[in-house]
Amino acid sequence: MQAQDEGRIILINSIFGEENFQLLNLLPGNFLYYPAEDFSRSALYSNYQAGKYKQGAAPETALNFGVNTRGKYTNEKGQVFFGNFNISKSYYQNLAWNLSHELPNRGLMADPHYFAVSKPAPWDNQKYNLSGGILSSLISDKIHWFLKADYNLENKYRTDFDPRPRITVNELDLSAGFNFKINKAHNLKLSGAYHFSEVSNDITFANNNKNQPVNYDIYVRWIAGYGSITGAMQNSYKKNITGLKFHTGYAFNTPKTKILADLVYKKHKNITLRNNNVLDESDITNHFARHYPEQLNLLVQVNHFISDSKVIGVVMKSTLNRAKNFWQDKSGKTYSSNSEDISLNVNYISQKYNENDFELGARISLWKIKQRDALANTLSQYQNSEIGLVSKKNIIMGDNFQISPFLNLNVRIPLNSNLINGNATYLDNISENDFAGLTLKSFYQDVVYPDFEMWSTPAINFKFGSALRVFSSEKIQSFFNFEGGATKPLEKLENFDASSPYRWHGQVSLSVYY
């Protein structure tokens, strides 16, 4: 499919290779133009993060370990097979305010409707992912097609304390697309995808007598936005999520320069049913809420080979998310969220001995989040810029031993922020037995205020580590990787347990490429 004298991007033992493979896996038609070596990799990995500098609905500690196998293979007919298989197990400690299957990202829950209690507890989770596809020519090399399937199964359990949710997530994505060759260098891409997932959450109590409003730290409440908290309908729910994705793109492909430009539009419809035993799921009176997230994504990747062994890469990503909900009992839209993220990465790669010997990258990004809960009169928005540098160098220590230390430094600088809390007066005057009010007060104290402060004050994040090539032969290479790092605010905080909290992480893995 590519001339043998073309320069190649190497995915093995590469900081940028990992990111590139993930982008390729999202839009597999790009495998056609991406000058990546075939590879197969299996890895055992474990990572751990802990610390008080965290979002209110995120766990205080998280331990993950798992097995991952992925690869890309091109056969003699030029057909590309790609796939990923992952099994992971994770344990959380002290996860509060979140009985959902999701964790917040930059203070935003992907779906704002979920059960919650303020009492933290451990969780025991497992996740299986299987994805794979094929990319092949249809008419000589003028038209190519691809098919891809992605299946996720996830189980999450809150194990030690009431309430005890049992969450099951089943997700299926099917995608297909075509690539059209206009001439030797210019190409067009079109693809589409269908998404379906089902989430069920069934909550039990070891002592159901305690599930009373007076015990408001464990009494199950329903979060319906960002400040709207209501009673649970029942102690179970089910979500049906369907979605469509449309993609169009352009590829410029010469031996020296590869340009990939892709525009992706994705729209989902998340229906939350009042319990997981609803018989007629199409009856809207059985819906608690409907949530409509949309995403528009523009991705431009440029790889230019300065020479056979030197590559300059530029990646521009722009993602816009917008979501609104319809709360059935309120007969209208009560919550909306918007997020925007634009980033520019410039990378330099120097290759030696068929590896990325030296990697240097600079990144600048601008992102903002806005969420508004109209019924709670609460609006939270913050805008941040981030500047980062990353570098890696291979150092050969012997015939079969090599170290590849890397350093990644990232600084986040808030640009502006605004929090409007229309509940403030109410929260200051809650009566002794107003348990709904006391719950709401805890939510603002534990989630809204700390999250807003976290994302509206500057922070620094650094990571360092190394890959150790412990064995290398013509067919097999194995690496032991370790990494550590921390994130810390650059100002004193008021809404956290400590005025200078931090969060650290560590990771080890053993990867075998074959």
Next chain:
Amino acid sequence: MKKFFLLSLSILLFACEPDNEEFVVPIQHQFEVTYNESYDKKPAGNAQVKLTSSSDGKTYSAQTNENGIAEVEVVPGTYKVSVNRNFTPQEYLDFAGQNVDDNIAFNASLDNLNITNSGNSLTEVELVTGRIGNLLIKQVYFAGSDVRLGASFRDQFIEIHNNSNELVYLDGLYFAQVYGSSSIPSDIKPHQLPNGQLDWSQSLGQQDPDNANSKYIYSDEVLQIPGTGEDYPLASGKSVIIAATAINHKAPLIVNDRNGEPRTYEVPEPDRTINLENAPFEAYFRPFQESQGSTWLDSDIDNPSSVNLEIAFKSFGGKDLILDTFGRDAYVIFRDNPGEINSWNAIPSPAINSDEFSESTSTYLQIPTSVIIDGVEVQRNDPNKAKPKRLPDAIDAGEISTISGKFSSESVIRIKTRETDGKAFYQDTNNSSVDFEVLDHPEVVID
């Protein structure tokens, strides 16, 4: 470059689309409060309007102006509404031109009021004043105590109080548990009222459909204090307890079960429960159960020194006086001429149609509200699981629940207004939301 510019422009347009359209926001809702026809439907100024959200228990309050109008800003949703206007004797004289000895209270309540952006923005409310009786239901201990550590539902009781200045005889006094819907369904059935309560006008055999839901209540169990007229006096300012079982519940209960085998109900934490061995009245159902060929509760034992109440009517399957520990209940006390109760109608639930009706169908005694001396509406402590009201506003326009729910050892008791010469007097405005408070532990005083 031009293509990239166009794409960026479309992204920008996507981003700039306003998100403030169609939002449901808190809305203004008006209440127009008037007195009832007896007072020429005059506007009720200075009335307190309280809304409680059925979904989360959040409350909103407002006061009517001189035109009887109150405005409140609320989140759209379903609400329980209570309206209350109290008069001192002087205020009542100025208002109605009548001299009275005690405060007069006017009340009204609405269940399941749905307030939406698109719905009616005005709700009319009519206040009524209830009968202020000499006897009150002073305390109800329906929650029971911990099932494993206490006495479960065995230690339940109600307490009757003489709130008058005269001695009152309890002989012939009836106590009834009021029957009705135990929850508000998400979709109202044809046999239910808009608030989710049973529409008794549709019951088979209903003889007064026009007044079926306003001038009667319906009971599945009526007990009566025995006596010939002056056997059981109750002094002014004093109370009596009617126990489900008049024993010391703090002690382990050793009984013989239905097979004659000994059985012990342990009480590991006696402080959770109470001693009712000196309660003057109790409900002992075993003779009645045996007469019906039914089983009985082995824990329902007879205390010879406690007077057993008589069973005047019973379609409830309870094998003892069992109050709903959740609070899905209402209670009344009433009197009528001897034997009059036997002439009252007993009808099936309106959910029963003629095809489903048989001799074994449960029926409910139709009690005229005109005979009722006092009533108390109790409620679940979880507003999200509330039941619709069972008592008309003239009897009880409010409701009271425990804080910690079933088996919590909590009781509900009227607020004491004064105490003179060892006599206690309690608040009675026919609104248990304001007349009652919650005790961590029942108050058991037996003279």
